[in-house]
Amino acid sequence: MKAIDSVFESTILEAFNAEGLGSWDEVIQKEIAYKKQLLTDSLAVMESEVFFFIAKWEGQVVGTISFGSCGEDIRKCTANELEKIGEVGSLFVLPSYQGQGIGSALIQAIVEHNAALGQEIVLLRQRI
Incomplete structure (x- = not known):
C-alpha cells in the first residue's frame, strides 16, 4: 500500500506544480489524504463500490x-439514467x-473488466 501512496503523493504534487499551484500545500495534502483514504x-x-487496478514496471508500482x-x-x-454506468475516478502514473x-493500459483494463461484467459503457470525468 505504501507503493500506491507514493504514486498518489508524486503525481498529485507534480500535477499541482505543473499548473503553477505548487504553493497550495493544504489543498495538495487534502487531495493526497482523500486518495489514500479512498x-x-x-x-x-x-x-x-470502488476498486483500484495498479500498473507495475519491473516490480515497481508506477500507476493506479x-x-x-x-x-x-x-x-x-x-x-x-446513468445509475448503472461505471465511472473512472482517478488515473495516476x-x-x-x-x-x-x-x-x-490501465483504462483498457477497466474497459475489459467491465465488458466481462456486461457493462459496456464507462464514464470518464475530471474532478477539479
Whole structure:
C-alpha cells in the first residue's frame, strides 16, 4: 500500500506544480489524504463500490486507476439514467513513466473488466 501512496503523493504534487499551484500545500495534502483514504476504504470492504487496478514496471508500482459506480452528482443530473454506468475516478502514473502507454493500459483494463461484467459503457470525468 505504501507503493500506491507514493504514486498518489508524486503525481498529485507534480500535477499541482505543473499548473503553477505548487504553493497550495493544504489543498495538495487534502487531495493526497482523500486518495489514500479512498484506497484504504476500498480494501476494507469485501464488496466495495470502488476498486483500484495498479500498473507495475519491473516490480515497481508506477500507476493506479480507480473505478466505481456512477457518482451521486451524475445520478442526480441524469435523473438516474446513468445509475448503472461505471465511472473512472482517478488515473495516476508516476511522471517519469508517463507517455509510455501505462495510463492507456490501465483504462483498457477497466474497459475489459467491465465488458466481462456486461457493462459496456464507462464514464470518464475530471474532478477539479
